[in-house]
């Protein structure tokens with residue numbers, strides 16, 4: 001028998017699993033027996049999705065969703081006691097990080113954060129990281145005992161398929177009584193139904209301060225749609241209010257590693273490069289020939305985005321029809 | 322109201338950051354170190370509150386080598402009332418769990434109504450520390466806040482995650498972390514820089530905190546392999562002569578990217 005890998009799956013406010021579930025379960029199945037923990041209402045939606053994505057066993061715990069993180073950690077602690085896993089995998093999302101932090105502190109376990117892969121050798125579970133903006137590949141492990149791993153959303157391509165006879169078990173949880181913040185009101189973010197998510201996207205088109213305005217930034221969206229790409233941005237574009245903060249690529253934003261990255265009106269500051277320099281192919285359009293982004297670009301175009309990009313979109317459309 | 326702001330000494334993001342390929346640890350000699358920008362914003366939240374609440378006390382706390390003194394001095398010059406510097410040889414290469422344990426012991430000793438941290442440090446970017454501290458201290462946490470309102474007995478704000486935006490509130494004492502949506506830190510004034518030299522400054526060792534860094538006591542997260550990726554080579558750069566858009570489309574199609 002292989003060792004258990006406990007996976008905390010996150011649910012959206014509407015009760016289905018978030019998109020990180022497939023990668024987490026894919027990663028877990030590759031190194032052991034995937035035991036999923038779903039914390040939420042028992043309407044069967046999330047546990048069914050977990051089984052479809054490869055969970056071999058699902059633990060279902062109810063929790064007070066108005067209390068931030070603590071009930072989830074109480075459930076995680078109970079699940080850990082039940083299955084004695086070799087590793088606990090969570091998403092490196094805001095909620096996943098909070099749960100990982102509290103849980104690791106409670107059990108005094110080591111944490112490996114922002115992993116882009118997990119492996120195992122004869123000594124135990126290893127986490128792979130892409131450090132300092134992709135400048136280094138680092139592997140980490142626990143000196144002894146289980147490792148808590150937060151996994152970068154979108155970084156894992158491995159997918160698992162459903163196994164026959166996957167069981168759903170109810171997990172009783174004793175509340176720890178640790179004080180928690182209250183969620184007074186929650187507003188789900190409406191994701192674009194047509195565009196891919198930035199994390200894990202195969203192609204990304206990003207815009208910077210060079211787009212000049214919210215109206216100007218629409219050009220980034222047009223090219224993204226022509227390429228079936230996700231939309232990203234520099235911090236300057238976020239600060240200027242052209243796009244929501246969730247689109248920020250870079251050191252303090254999202255790290256992406258797509259097949260194609262197109263930077264429009266972005267100078268290529270070191271903090272921006274830290275979030276995109278591992279892309280396979282980089283294209284940049286900037287009117288300043290000295291812009292540092294050109295040092296990374298496979299194809300650099302010195303020109304005005306407002307003339308180059310509409311011409312490119314028209315050419316793509318012409319070639320298609 | 323006693324507000325503790327956790328400030329981290331990090332490699333300046335404007336320079337190249339390097340890892341030692343032998344130890345896997347950040348090379349401190351390779352780049353200049355600064356007070357992390359996100360922690361300047363955290364300090365700004367505390368100082369803005371203190372500006373209108375004369376009884377508020379702001380303490381800056383950092384766990385870092387001796388060379389991080391300028392970072393704590395800067396926090397004092399910006400307006401923190403006192404600083405606590407945790408320095409110990411045994412903390413060299415400390416992992417997140419040990420860092421959290423030591424910072425929690427420091428916070429327990431210093432005392433606090435509210436702890437403010439950055440959501441993600443620019444070097445570690447782990448973002449798990451605030452929740453770890455809250456658990457060790459058995460208090461509530463509210464992380465990734467893009468707005469913060471501090472009251473006598475509670476702290477509340479807007480918490481944005483990948484899937485939702487929520488209004489959250491936590492009873493004090495609590496740990497919060499803030500995002501870069503909050504304003505930049507203020508610049509130290511000349512008066513502030515002079516005053517910083519006279520402010521209370523405490524240096525603590527592991528022994529002072531009644532703890533140790535014994536690797537046999539608790540498991541550590543360690544690096545087992547480190548490799549530098551080859552630098553990226555630049556490709557072709559062309560200057561638009563009226564047809565660059567067409568050439569962009571051709572490049573995308575030829576490389577099967579469109």
Ligand SMILES: Cc1cc2nc3c(=O)[nH]c(=O)nc-3n(C[C@H](O)[C@H](O)[C@H](O)COP(=O)(O)OP(=O)(O)OC[C@H]3O[C@@H](n4cnc5c(N)ncnc54)[C@H](O)[C@@H]3O)c2cc1C
Pocket residue numbers: 207208209210211233234235236237248249250251252253254264265266267268269270271272275285286287288291303304305306334358359443
């Ligand atoms: C601690 C820290 C963390 C940071 N984290 C991030 C991060 O995560 N992500 C990030 O992006 N930044 C980050 N930054 C900010 C970063 O330093 C830069 O300020 C930012 O990336 C600049 O964005 P930009 O390239 O859009 O703007 P600018 O640097 O102002 O560049 C705009 C570019 O647009 C070009 N341009 C203007 N008009 C046109 C036109 N019509 N056609 C073509 N080109 C045009 C200009 O030539 C210029 O090169 C961080 C900074 C710090 C200090």
Ligand SMILES: Nc1ncnc2c1ncn2[C@@H]1O[C@H](COP(=O)(O)O)[C@@H](O)[C@H]1O
Pocket residue numbers: 326327328329330357359360363382383384385420437438439440441442443445446447448449450451
């Ligand atoms: N060594 C440290 N000393 C003081 N504060 C720290 C330290 N490490 C992390 N922090 C705080 O925790 C926040 C999040 O850090 P991290 O979990 O490393 O992303 C930082 O913005 C700091 O406020």
